[in-house]
Each structure stands twice: as structure tokens, then as C-alpha cells.
Amino acid sequence: MSTTSAQPDLLYSEEEEALRAAVRDLLTDHCDAPGVIARTESDAPHDREAWKALADGMGLAGLLIPEAHGGQGATHREVAVVLEELGRAVAPVPYLTSAVVATEALLSFPQSRLRSTGGTPMAADLLAELATGRRIGALAVALNIAPGAAYKVVRHEDGALHGELTGIADAAVADVLLVPADDGGLYAVDASAATLTPQVSLDLTRPLATVTLDRAPGRLLGDAEPAVRRALRAGAGLLASEQLGVAEWALTETVRYLKERKQFNRPVGGFQALKHRLAQLWLEVVNLRAAARNAADALAKDDDTAVAVAVAQAYAAPVAIHAAEEALQLHGGIGMTWEHPVHLYLKRAKADSIAYGTAGAHRAALAELVDLQAP
Amino acid sequence: MTDAPELRRRTAELLAAHPPATTDRLDFLRARFDAGLAWVHYPEGLGGLGAPRSLQAVVDAELEAANAPDNDPRRIGIGLGMAAPTILAYGTEEQKRQYLRPLWTGEEVWCQLFSEPGAGSDLAALGTRAVREGEGDWVVNGQKVWTSSAHLARWAILIARTDPDVPKHRGITYFICDMTDPGVDVRPLRQVTGEAEFNEVFLTDVRIPDARRLGEVGDGWKVAQTTLNNERVAIGGMRLPREGGMIGPVSKTWRERPELRTHDFHQRLLKLWVEAETARLTAERLRQQLVAGQPGPEGAGMKLAFARLNQEISGLEVELRGEEGLLYDDWTMRRPELVDFVGRDAGYRYLRSKGNSIEGGTTEVLLNIVAERVLGLPAEPRTDKDVAWKDLAR
Numbered sequence: 001m002s003t004t005s006a007q008p009d010l011l012y013s014e015e016e017e018a019l020r021a022a023v024r025d026l027l028t029d030h031c032d033a034p035g036v037i038a039r040t041e042s043d044a045p046h047d048r049e050a051w052k053a054l055a056d057g058m059g060l061a062g063l064l065i066p067e068a069h070g071g072q073g074a075t076h077r078e079v080a081v082v083l084e085e086l087g088r089a090v091a092p093v094p095y096l097t098s099a100v101v102a103t104e105a106l107l108s109f110p111q112s113r114l115r116s117t118g119g120t121p122m123a124a125d126l127l128a129e130l131a132t133g134r135r136i137g138a139l140a141v142a143l144n145i146a147p148g149a150a151y152k153v154v155r156h157e158d159g160a161l162h163g164e165l166t167g168i169a170d171a172a173v174a175d176v177l178l179v180p181a182d183d184g185g186l187y188a189v190d191a192s193a194a195t196l197t198p199q200v201s202l203d204l205t206r207p208l209a210t211v212t213l214d215r216a217p218g219r220l221l222g223d224a225e226p227a228v229r230r231a232l233r234a235g236a237g238l239l240a241s242e243q244l245g246v247a248e249w250a251l252t253e254t255v256r257y258l259k260e261r262k263q264f265n266r267p268v269g270g271f272q273a274l275k276h277r278l279a280q281l282w283l284e285v286v287n288l289r290a291a292a293r294n295a296a297d298a299l300a301k302d303d304d305t306a307v308a309v310a311v312a313q314a315y316a317a318p319v320a321i322h323a324a325e326e327a328l329q330l331h332g333g334i335g336m337t338w339e340h341p342v343h344l345y346l347k348r349a350k351a352d353s354i355a356y357g358t359a360g361a362h363r364a365a366l367a368e369l370v371d372l373q374a375p
Numbered sequence: 376m377t378d379a380p381e382l383r384r385r386t387a388e389l390l391a392a393h394p395p396a397t398t399d400r401l402d403f404l405r406a407r408f409d410a411g412l413a414w415v416h417y418p419e420g421l422g423g424l425g426a427p428r429s430l431q432a433v434v435d436a437e438l439e440a441a442n443a444p445d446n447d448p449r450r451i452g453i454g455l456g457m458a459a460p461t462i463l464a465y466g467t468e469e470q471k472r473q474y475l476r477p478l479w480t481g482e483e484v485w486c487q488l489f490s491e492p493g494a495g496s497d498l499a500a501l502g503t504r505a506v507r508e509g510e511g512d513w514v515v516n517g518q519k520v521w522t523s524s525a526h527l528a529r530w531a532i533l534i535a536r537t538d539p540d541v542p543k544h545r546g547i548t549y550f551i552c553d554m555t556d557p558g559v560d561v562r563p564l565r566q567v568t569g570e571a572e573f574n575e576v577f578l579t580d581v582r583i584p585d586a587r588r589l590g591e592v593g594d595g596w597k598v599a600q601t602t603l604n605n606e607r608v609a610i611g612g613m614r615l616p617r618e619g620g621m622i623g624p625v626s627k628t629w630r631e632r633p634e635l636r637t638h639d640f641h642q643r644l645l646k647l648w649v650e651a652e653t654a655r656l657t658a659e660r661l662r663q664q665l666v667a668g669q670p671g672p673e674g675a676g677m678k679l680a681f682a683r684l685n686q687e688i689s690g691l692e693v694e695l696r697g698e699e700g701l702l703y704d705d706w707t708m709r710r711p712e713l714v715d716f717v718g719r720d721a722g723y724r725y726l727r728s729k730g731n732s733i734e735g736g737t738t739e740v741l742l743n744i745v746a747e748r749v750l751g752l753p754a755e756p757r758t759d760k761d762v763a764w765k766d767l768a769r
């Protein structure tokens with residue numbers, strides 16, 4: 001059985017709170033709910049303006065990237081705060097997929113390989129590009145794959161890549177795809193060398209696409225296996241913070257609405273049946289905050305990571321869905337409309353519950369990690 | 376300013392003057408109290424040094440390392456958690472000096488005479504009467520119920536009605552009751568576990584001197600709030616390791632008894648394991664907030680979370696044990712010295728944990744508190760607000 005060595009730091013620092021405030025301000029200006037809803041029906045579901053402001057303006061795309069590679073050299077704790085705010089706004093930006101998952105895949109390559117020399121832009125150059133946010137990366141692994149699960153690869157033949165991969169989140173806006181191949185390598189493929197076909201996605205704010213490679217040239221980065229594992233683990237762990245943001249929005253908005261909405265000559269929020277449901281939800285959100293903070297702290301310190309991530313993911317998805325479902329139900333008829341943003345949160349919460357492994361997959365992983373073996 | 380090094384120095388001094396190995400337990404505890412190292416955030420002369428509460432951990436760690444005797448908080452939980460902060464807040468200097476030291480050392484156990492057969496969640500509806508004889512003693516008549524540890528207690532915190540002609544919250548006064556006085560009759564009340572941890576207490580013409588009143592006449596409800604708030608926050612400084620709570624024993628059973636495992640139990644166990652770990656992290660987060668001086672409302676949630684988890688986890692373990700789960704360790708009616716939530720069999724834990732969602736405020740009442748005080752949702756409409764207590768329907 002693994003036990004934690006040091007106690008995790010579960011609070012937010014002053015700097016983290018300042019970062020939160022800055023991101024929230026930016027999203028208030030760039031990413032209001034009617035705008036996000038309108039965008040989902042346009043041909044450009046991603047919000048490039050908001051991305052530019054976050055990445056270029058605030059330098060947030062490079063938080064996880066060491067300063068030597070052009071990044072901010074911050075930790076998963078700060079990234080988690082950014083993701084809470086992005087979740088709260090259901091912002092349609094490729095932050096989790098590019099600044100976390102693709103970035104972590106690249107960071108898995110040994111430092112010596114990162115220091116690229118001459119001609120081919122290797123992982124280091126790619127990292128430097130992702131750090132600026134001017135280029136966007138996507139790991140070409142389906143969004144539903146859990147950190148320890150099998151993933152699909154493409155054929156590597158005659159020095160080029162062939163095959164089709166589905167369910168790739170944010171691929172539509174990616175400039176570079178990180179593609180695992182059947183020779184065990186992870187390859188960087190320029191998006192222009194691939195055919196990207198949007199899929200109609202449940203989550204309108206994090207669209208999926210099919211990636212088709214037909215004799216596409218790829219540059220070998222290194223071994224795919226450790227890179228993909230590391231990327232998915234960080235993705236899963238930090239997704240909990242996004243889910244926290246989603247759940248918090250749902251709770252806060254619902255409480256606000258129920259204080260105002262009157263039926264039977266009283267605010268409906270005064271009825272005990274509803275008060276108890278909301279108090280219950282509050283408790284779940286409070287617990288989720290501790291679990292998400294713990295996962296971010298564990299990733300930052302590289303300590304107890306596997307258990308912390310599995311616990312956070314096993315707990316987060318049901319809470320985010322519960323919060324979004326309660327929000328819809330308690331908004332009554334208006335909650336069922338396209339114009340009210342609650343559906344964006346429900347769709348994000350439901351898609352997130354599959355992303356990087358379901359709660360059940362994470363519980364199964366936990367069974368091994370903490371020695372509670374299946375029969 | 377008393378800081379950590381200063382506290383370490385004082386602790387070392389205490390240990391040098393009273394080596395735990397050769398000092399009588401009570402003598403050591405009294406000396407610790409007098410050195411201000413009992414509860415460092417209490418005032419000087421009352422067992423503390425007026426230091427930040429978070430620094431208690433420094434003292435405790437040093438004393439634990441030196442194998443010093445402790446004051447057994449399980450036995451004296453009500454005194455420590457509820458009576459002490461109330462006496463500190465509302466007691467006269469004389470009351471503080473009289474009660475706090477023996478309370479802290481555990482020489483005198485306290486109980487809480489609040490609930491009555493007709494007033495539980497609606498505590499302010501209580502009917503136990505205290506009538507004053509001129510400028511002298513109070514004479515108390517009534518019945519209290521579910522009183523934990525009354526059979527061990529030397530003192531009780533007591534609330535009683537002193538004015539039935541005003542609305543219920545306003546006519547209450549808070550007293551300290553001597554449990555050895557004539558007229559105090561404690562009868563064991565056997566509970567679902569078979570033992571009698573709590574009691575009925577009958578009060579018949581019990582005389583309480585006015586000097587044992589806590590706070591002003593008619594102000595008892597306000598004083599009682601201090602007690603109740605402390606009751607709910609008592610969790611505070613606890614630091615549990617992973618699997619430190621109820622989930623520990625059942626995980627152990629799972630590991631040691633592969634023959635009991637089924638897929639259904641596995642699913643349920645893992646789900647509860649995750650929830651227990653998450654609740655533990657929330658409690659740790661609350662603790663860190665308290666230490667950082669930013670207390671959050673999470674405390675109200677912790678009692679709710681642990682009550683449910685304790686019940687579900689112990690319930691799972693009873694089932695998991697199969698044929699053994701059909702048995703029970705001992706139904707003997709006893710009056711235990713300690714409140715023990717985890718020490719006995721799964722069946723005992725299951726039954727005792729049912730009280731966790733009732734004692735100290737029911738789950739339903741706590742959900743109301745979270746909804747109204749944390750989320751700011753409107754209170755229920757009230758029908759008892761401006762009605763004199765004596766005119767309320769009973």
C-alpha cells in the first residue's frame with residue numbers, strides 16, 4: 001500500500017489567486033456565454049481570439065515549459081487554476097489539449113534530445129513553439145483513452161505515416177499533430193500534411209476530428225509509450241480542475257437563480273427539498289476541490305501522482321455531471337433551452353466524464369495502486 | 376510574541392522539571408496546564424499563552440516524542456470541545472479559574488444537558504424550568520435526554536427556561552449544573568448497540584446558585600450558540616493518514632480475506648475508498664485553512680460527509696463478512712467509560728455510526744445550515760417567531 005510521504009499543499013497561493021483573477025477578467029471580456037453559444041454554430045467553433053489573449057497576451061500556453069525552452073517554468077498548480085477558470089467559462093480553447101497534453105508528451109523526451117541541433121526541429125523546437133501559443137499541438141490519441149489503456153497507432157512505412165485516427169480533440173485547430181506509430185515511435189506531423197475531418201461532437205466546445213494520414217511525412221520525436229502515458233496522466237489529473245470549474249459554475253448559477261425565481265409566492269430556493277439538494281452539491285464541490293488540488297500538487301511535486309490522479313478522476317466526473325444535471329433541472333423550462341448556457345456545461349461535463357478514462361477505469365487503476373485487488 | 380522556538384523551549388523546561396517517566400500522570404497534566412502548554416491559544420493563567428492556535432501542534436509533537444501522558448480527549452470530549460470554549464467566552468474570572476483546569480486534565484468530566492424529549496432539533500423549544508428564589512438560588516425542574524456520559528460527569532452545561540412569557544429563543548438561561556447535587560437523577564438509556572453511552576436525566580428541585588449562571592439571565596440561547604458552533608467545528612486540528620478512518624479496517628479485511636471478495640463488493644469498496652480519501656483531503660484542506668488563518672465553511676460539511684461515509688463503510692463491511700456478519704460481538708448492557716466509534720466489530724461500528732447523523736445536529740438540520748449560511752438561500756417561513764413560548768403548540 002502506498003502512503004503519502006509529505007502532506008500535500010491544498011490551498012491556493014496569493015500568486016495563484018492573482019492568476020485566477022487575471023484569467024477570469026480576460027474570459028469575462030472574451031468569452032461570454034452568448035458568444036460561446038453563437039460560436040458553436042459557426043464554422044470556427046474554437047475561439048482563436050481568446051486563445052491568442054491567453055497564450056500570447058498572458059503567456060499561459062508555456063506554463064509547464066521550462067524557461068530554457070521558452071516557457072514560464074511554472075507548475076501544474078498554476079495550470080490547474082487556469083483550467084478551473086476555463087471550465088467555469090466552458091471556453092472553447094485548446095488549452096488542455098495543447099498546453100497540457102501535447103506539451104507533457106514533448107516534455108517526456110530526455111533533456112539531451114530536447115536540445116535540438118541543426119536541421120530537423122525536434123521536441124525542443126516544438127516546445128518552444130507551443131510555449132508561445134502561436135502554434136497549437138494535439139496528441140493524436142482519442143480523447144476517451146485512460147492513462148494506462150491501449151491506444152490506436154498508425155502504420156509507419158517507407159518513411160511515411162498511413163492510417164486514420166478518430167476522436168482527436170481540438171485537432172481542427174492544431175498546427176502539429178503528435179502521432180504514435182506501429183514502430184513504437186511518436187512522430188510530429190504538420191497538420192497541413194494530414195486530412196482533418198470534423199466529427200459532430202457531443203461537447204460543442206471541445207470538438208473532435210478524424211485525422212487521416214496518407215503517406216504523410218513525420219519527424220520522429222522518440223518513444224511513444226512513455227510520452228503518451230505521461231501526457232494522458234497529466235491530462236487526466238488536470239481535467240479534474242476543469243471539472244471543478246464546470247461544477248462550480250453550475251452550483252453558483254443555480255443558487256443565484258433560485259434566490260430570484262419565485263413560485264408559490266416564495267423564492268423557490270427557500271423550499272427545503274431544493275435547499276438540501278444544493279447543500280449536498282456544495283459538499284461534493286468542496287470535496288472535488290480538495291481532490292483536484294491534491295492531483296495538481298502531486299503532479300507538480302511528482303509525488304504520489306498515480307494515486308492522486310486516479311482518486312481525482314474517479315471522484316470528479318460524477319460530481320461535474322451531477323452539478324450540471326441539477327443545474328438544468330432546477331432551472332426548469334429555461335434550462336432546457338438552447339439560449340441558456342447550462343447545456344454547454346452539461347455537454348462538457350458528460351464528455352469530460354469519458355475524457356482520459358471514465359471514473360470506473362480510474363477506480364480499476366486504483367485497485368492495483370492501493371492493493372485492493374479484484375476477486 | 377510566543378513563537379514556535381519559544382514554545383519548544385517552554386516544553387523542554389516542563390519536561391525537564393517533570394520527567395514523564397517518573398512523574399504521576401495527574402501531576403504532569405497539572406504542571407502542563409500551569410505552564411500554559413495545555414491549549415496554547417487560551418489566555419495566560421488559564422492553561423495557555425495567548426499564542427496562535429496552530430502552534431499547539433508544536434507542543435503536542437514534542438510531548439508525544441517524550442512519551443508524556445495525554446489528557447484523553449475521548450473521555451472528556453464534551454468538556455474540551457463544548458464546555459470550555461463557552462466558559463472561556465462567557466464565564467466570570469472566578470468560573471474560569473474554578474472549572475478550566477480540572478476540565479482540561481480530565482479530573483472532572485462534563486456532560487451537556489441540552490436535548491429534551493420534546494426539544495431536539497428545535498432545541499429552543501425546551502421546557503425545563505428554572506425559577507429564581509428572590510435574589511438567591513435557582514430551582515430547576517425538568518427532564519433531559521440522550522445525555523452522553525452523564526453517568527461519569529461531575530458537571531453539566533445546562534439550558535433551562537427562565538421566562539415562558541417571551542418568544543422561545545429569548546426566555547432561556549445557561550447554567551453550570553453540579554451532577555452530584557440532590558435532585559439530579561441519571562438513568563441509563565440503552566441504545567441500539569446494546570450499551571448505554573447516553574442517559575435520561577431527571578431534574579427535581581435542583582438548586583443552582585446564581586454564581587453558576589453563565590451569561591446574562593435570558594441570554595442563554597446566545598451562549599448556547601457558542602457551544603453548538605464549537606460542537607460542529609470540533610474536527611479542526613485532526614490530521615488523518617490515508618486509510619486513517621473507517622475505511623482502514625474494511626480495506627484490511629479485503630486484503631487479508633480474499634475468499635470474501637466479489638465483484639459487487641469490489642465496486643462498492645473502491646467507490647467508498649475514493650470518497651473516504653476525498654473527505655480526508657477536504658479535512659486536511661480545512662486544517663490548512665485554519666492554520667493559515669482563513670477558516671472556511673467546509674467544517675459544516677465535514678460532519679455531514681463523515682456521518683454518511685462511516686455508515687456506508689461499516690455497513691459494507693458487515694455484508695462483506697458474510698456468515699460472520701450475521702454475528703455480533705457482545706450485547707451486554709454496559710455503561711462505557713469511553714465513546715468508542717471504531718474499536719469493536721464491524722456490527723458495532725455499523726450500529727454506532729447510525730448516531731453520527733443524529734448527535735450534534737442531524738444531517739437534515741446541518742443541510743439547512745449549509746443552505747442558509749453558506750449558500751445564502753432563504754430560511755423557511757416561521758410560525759413561532761413572535762409567539763410567547765407558553766402559547767406555542769406542544
Ligand SMILES: Cc1cc2nc3c(=O)[nH]c(=O)nc-3n(C[C@H](O)[C@H](O)[C@H](O)COP(=O)(O)OP(=O)(O)OC[C@H]3O[C@@H](n4cnc5c(N)ncnc54)[C@H](O)[C@@H]3O)c2cc1C
Pocket residue numbers: 486487488489490492494495496497520521522523524573730733734735736737738739740743
Ligand atoms: C449518540 C447520541 C448522543 C447524544 N448526546 C447528547 C448529549 O450529550 N447531550 C444532548 O443534549 N443531546 C445529545 N443527543 C441528542 C441529539 O442532539 C438530538 O437527538 C438531535 O439534536 C436530534 O433531536 P431529536 O432526537 O429530538 O430529533 P427530532 O428533532 O425530533 O428530529 C426527528 C427527525 O426530523 C428531522 N427534522 C427535525 N427538524 C427538521 C427540520 N427543520 N428540517 C428537516 N428535518 C428536520 C430530523 O433530522 C430527524 O430526522 C445525542 C444523540 C445521540 C444520537
